[in-house]
Amino acid sequence: MSRIKKYTTYNYFILLIFFVLFGCNDNETKLYKIGFSQCISKDDWRKAMDHEMQVEASLHTDINLTVFQANENIELQKKHIEFMINNGFDVIVISPLRPEPLVPLVEKAYDKGIPVIIVDRKINSEKFTAFVGANNIDVGRNAANYIASLNEKKANILEIKGSDNSSPVIERHLGFHKIVKSEASLSVVRSVKDEEIEQRMPQILDSLSVKPINFVFAFNDDIAYNAWKIAKSKGLEKTIKFIGVDGLNGSNNGIDLVQNGVLSATILYPTGGHEAIKIAMKILRNENVPKNNKLNTTIIDYRNAEIMKNQYDRINKHQNDIEIQQDRIKKQEQTYSTQSNILKVLLGLLIISVLLAAFSIYSAYNIKKKKRELEIRNKKITVQRNQIKKIAKEVKISNDARVNFFTGLSHEFKTPITLILSSIESLAENKAIKDSKLLSEVGLIFNNSKRLLRLINQLLDFRKVEDRKFILRASKTNLYQFSNIIFKDFEREAQRRNINFTLSTNNEDLSVYIDRNLMDKVYFNLLSNAFKFTPNNGEISIEIQDKPDSNFVKIHFKDSGIGIPKKEMDNVFLAFFQGSNNNKASSGIGLHLSKEFIEMHKGSIEVISKHGAEFIISLYKDKAHLSSDEIIYEADMVDSSLLNSNLDYEDDSFTEPLVVNDEDNYSVLVIEDNLDLVKFLRTKLSAEYTVHFSDGTNAIEKALEIIPDIILCDINLPEKSGFDICEILKKDLRTSHIPTIILTALNNKESYIKGLESGADLFLTKPFSFAILAQSIKTLIYNREKLRYYFVNNVHSIDDSSSFGSMEQQFVSDLNKIINKNIDNSKFSVENLANDLNISRIQLYRKMKAIMGVNISDYIQNIRLEKAKNMLINTPLTISEIAYATGFSSPNYFSTSFKNKFNKSPKAFRG
Template sequence: MFIRFILLLLLTFSFSCNSTDTKKHKIGFSQCISKDDWRKAMDHEMEVEASLYEDIDLTIFQGNEDVELQKSQIEFMIDNEFDVIIVSPLRPEPLVSVIEKAYDKGIPVIIVDRKINSQKFTAFIGANNLDVGRNAANYIASLNEKPSRILEIRGSDNSSPVIERHLGFHEIIYNEPNITVEYRINDEDIEQRVPQILDSLHVKPINFVYAFNDDIAYRTWKIAKSKGVEESIKFIGVDGLNGANNGIQLVQNGILAATILYPTGGDEAIKIAMKILRKENVSKNNILNTTVIDYRNAEIMKNQYDKINKHQNEIEEQQEKITQQEETYSTQKNILKVLLGLLITSLLLAIYSVYSANSIKKKKRELEIQNKKITTQRNQIKKFAEEVKVSNDAKTNFFTGLSHEFKTPITLILSSIESLSEDNAIKDNKLLREVGLIYNNSKRLLRLINQLLDFRKIEDRKFILKASETNIYEFSTGIFKDFEREAQKRNIEFLINTNDENLKIYIDRNLMDKVYFNLLSNAFKFTPNNGSVHINIINEVDSNFVKINFKDSGIGIPKKDLDNVFQAFFQASNNNKVSSGIGLHLSKEFVEMHKGTIDVSSKHGTEFTLTLYKGNAHLSSDEIIYEPDLIDNSVLNFNADFEENEFVEVGVVRDEEHYSILIIEDNSDLIKYLRNKLIGEYDVHVSDGTDGIEKAYEIVPDIIICDINLPDKTGFEICEILKKDLRTSHIPTIMLTALNNKESYLKGLESGADLYLTKPFSFAVLQQSIKTMIYNREKLRYYFINNIHKINTDNSFGSIEQDFLSKINEIINENLDNSKFSVENLATALNISRVQLYRKTKAILGVSISDYIQNIRLEKAKTLLKETKLTISEIAYATGFSSPNYFSTSFKNKFDNSPKAYRAS
């Protein structure tokens, strides 16, 4: 142990010395153009800004004006799960599909400089190119040269900056009568067209050149200089970069009259990427400021950029020094850890050598003492085992005796109910249903008690097989009939087939009845409505065996659970039903008592196969009886003509004068009981759990009563989904469950349940709880309708309903002057149906949505009458009324005063 401790300590030090750095966020940038100075400045700004964040790993991909290359770069970033993708597209359309693919996969996408023909991106960063064109035109107009004749040189591609700079420029030129664009060419035609234009200045003179960027303007100036006409023309470019032969220097040198500052946005792109990674809110459009740079401010701009560049260089130098210091610190720290580890190891080895010497001396004495302790403990364990056996026997006898005591009153209840039914003592159908409910559940309780007693007998090996010759087809048919009504109710295809109706085998009818019942009960429990359950009895003529197959089309058993289904108290991982877990265990024991086998398979449902011997050679004489043995008839069938499909809603019409209740429960008896109790006072709707959420959306009830153990989703999941959905978030929910532990109670409250009742529950408590919740909902509704003016400013509501009403008010106010704005328009804007909108607002406010819209219009009109000098007709149209007469009528109906009289008062 001591050596292991030393090795563990050394491994710990080794691990700490080689620990990896924290994971970095991957940010990728696809740059459309690689050789342009402006693009290089953008790349540099990104790299400098990224160096300020130690958790960023920035990769810049150069597109080289190749759209297909850019597509492959973005695909690479998607496949390698980059955290943020930044793209500067060459043109608006080609990259749309791959950018939308990244956005749909949840990867934030930032568009820089140039736009795309889609809104599927997280943020856009760039200057307003319309303003760039406007600034250039306004600058020419400010020089006041009359007339001003312009040569406009555009970019050759169809990118958004080319289009918008052109549009912004002509937007101003259009309103200036003394300014005309004499020539308009593309940058790819400069070498051919500009000399021709300059040679014809005496015919069609120009005095301004407006170029797409500074580089194009400079190239044009060189051609003009070669012609000797550069002094007579003012050149205006775009970009305003600092540095040799860039915009600001060209202005200072008198080559350009002006350049329009066009920020690259590289640093802003990294800042917004960091905000996204930190889960902060970012604007969809982030517009950078532009300005004109001419002889008046070129020197100032140059000085500012020089200072910025100097500051950036200092930052880079500091970052490099910090990196070197961190590497030095890391190396020294690791060396220190290794030295410390070696020191501790040496110390521990020295201690261990002393410890070993003393330990060997004490070992013999400790072993002697330990032997004495083991002997004493063995005697104590033997004594405790005897005491535990006595205690267990006492508990088992108590349990068995108590179970037998249960049987007597249950049998008396069943007998009394049978007598009432046989003598036609019950005339009232409703009372007959109640009595039938008591009878069926008493039968169920008696069968469960019998299974517990059988389990006890199996554990003690006290069962004695009493097999008699039995026609297995007739025996099976008798039990088959007990389940026929259940099959009819649920439209389940229930069939029994055999290849030999006269086959007789030796079985203990009482035990085999329990095997059949367990297998068929499970089949019906896990088979959905409209499914199938088949029994096939096969006489294998060439062998000494009979096979009985029970096959259903239910949910099946997971492959990993098949080997454990016959273990006591085992439940499959996909079993959401409440069960004891001993039925299949007993079935296996009973079949093996017949020297037979039971097998299970699961594919498109579950199939159990019983294999039983023919004849009686496999049985001892004590296990055979030669007179007919009665099947256990202690549980008889009650006349169930009153039964109905409790999940089918017949004649349920939504009544505005009654509150509605949706019961989500898969126990047919409990559904029947609650519906019969509540049907007179409430509109009752039911669901077996498979369509509970859909019914809640469709009905929008006033109260939901929900069980926890349901076939599809649990009650916790249903409650959480409904509470988070705008359409149903306001509905009070009562959870009914047999789970009464603290964890389940807390989970119910966390899922949004308003009340948690455990079974068995008092109906009086449930009924009063429903009334209390409806009363509280009415109080909340009164508060909403009387404080509706506070919804946008008061945070005291603190619920989805506040956001819902705020959104309604916002949409109504945006369309206040639109007389054609309707409830359908409002429902569309909220992305819910008209019926759901009506029921939601009716439940919260107590008024219809159309009346609510009308009230907001009238309240606004009232304010305008009081605070403005608009005419009554103007106010009528401003608040969305189709005519002044209709407005006056509606105003008088609500406020008992005409608009004119109200203003006069």
């Protein structure tokens, strides 16, 4: 370890030398980042602004200027400003397109302490550091004063404004009109936007006989030039004087147009590019700068156009000379930097060489020392390894002891189970037992004993596979005949459930070398799973494909069941794996054993899941892949006696037993997919109740069809859980009144709470006492009958003021409210009532029959008669008026109905 530390220290020392040699530039003058967001990029005036900024910035070696072009895209300009805020720019310069959109971002930068300089156009906020730009009100005033100075008797002016609503447009207009109003000789006859001149200016020029135009004031030189072109097309360019704004130098710009006689004058509008950079530098040097920095403007006409042009040309020449000198200085700096770096590298290499020589001497000394340390460490590792081996051996002995105990215990289970099976078979064959219920329970014990025996056999096979104690005993076997024998064992189950079960091959004479006992287990596991997860009326097939040009034969086991989720395909052959869509009870080792047995044959198995599951087994067709110890020679007589198998299929499928309806009995709907439990409950409950069954796939439809008096529901079901079914039925007005008992093997607080949340009336855990279940059913039905009795005898007191919590009580309250609202309407029918309740007429009849035990028509009539009875006692109305007031079509019909109910006519009742 000391050698490593010293070596690391040496590396740090070399790095320190590099930092000393090449890091000396870190203390140089700080480089400031200035960002400029330009709103418009295409016109010459903006390009002049950009150029002035870049020239001024080039004069300062401590400035890095970045120009962002927005191209009149406000959203893009916002992104540029956001980027500058988030990336450490020292000063942000902004030329906004309009006064409002950028306000939030400008204020955000200002609040974060970043200096913000606004150029040319203003914004609707005072949260900025400085403004640089010409006084646009002065620009408008100068234009108007210039027109007034030309001593025209009467000057009619066409004003052409910019199309946007920026501050220059607004202020130039205000300044211009302020002078026009004060001068009697000036009159603005038209004011149009630049986007309208191609359409409107020809019309204005054509109407000159009415009001001739003497001057055109355009808000920039480009607009003025376009207006001049339109006037020229009309032959009026000599009679109208054009005045623009900007005063740029260059071809077809303001000064050039004045010199060429196109424009009478242009108003100088400085860009402010130089000034913006100068103010930025003052801010960075912590100097005080004014908030508003106004730039001077002037009139350029034929008198000073030549002078202005010469000045601009000289400035441009000086700028070009400066740029050339800067390029030369940069090249000299680069040369100096390169030479300096080379010198530093050479010096560094010299120091490193000296250090490496010293380190090599030091390393030679340490190698011997480290060698001794490694020898000591190796001895310690050897001792630790021997200790680990000893502990591992002890753990293996302990683990083997536990596994052997488990295996021995499993073997011990087999003997009593075998005795139980033998005794039950004897009982079933005893003709003295004639009680069908007793025979049914004997069959239940027999089936579950066989299931337990098969699970124990699978566990023992799993133990053998894990210990590699299986010995392959392959013999030559006709594959089709072998498959056909097992196929026939499952035919009865396929016929019972109407499953299309087929076996096919393209070569009935094909023989392969297989261990018949092991392959029988593979066939059984695959077919057992296929029948377990395939619904009634489905399809299961075994297809043997022999391709002459292949060394393998493929056996396809295909079903139309629930399939396997794609994400779980790689896990189906893992021991104890249970699929997320598997609600069937299983050990989880059947497919694992099948894969192990097939691989013992040097074959393979794969799974595909499309519209069901398909398992494909690949086996060699010859015996070259097997050793001589793995082959036995026996007759190719494939029958069940040679297979050593017990093909007792675990019948987990559901068959609904015949239901005998007895209207005197209460009805029970049992939702359960375990056939043995279904048979058990049918035997126990059918004496007192009319019992209906569902395997869970049609539970909701079944409940809505029969409207049972009570529901027993398991949790683990094929499609929906018992919680989901209970919640759906409890929220449905048609079935919300039905008491529900949840049956589950989950015995935890969370499951109990979830059951109550779903609306279940009772939660029983398996294994449950049938006596408790039977009493629970009776108690729930009795409580419902008490509630029905209360409803029937208190129909008039159930209204909004009643404190009822259940859906049924609310239903009765709504029902009474609608009937009482229409009590005087003789045409109010059951159909009208059902429509008002948003349910069908049939559903209303079933609901009322279940809750009240009465016909809905009789219920409506009883309310009418009770209302009439109260009116006879408490009102002076005549019997006819009361009859019509309670919705009877005639007094005679009312009298007859009243007498049938109260055994007195209305007249006799009133006395």
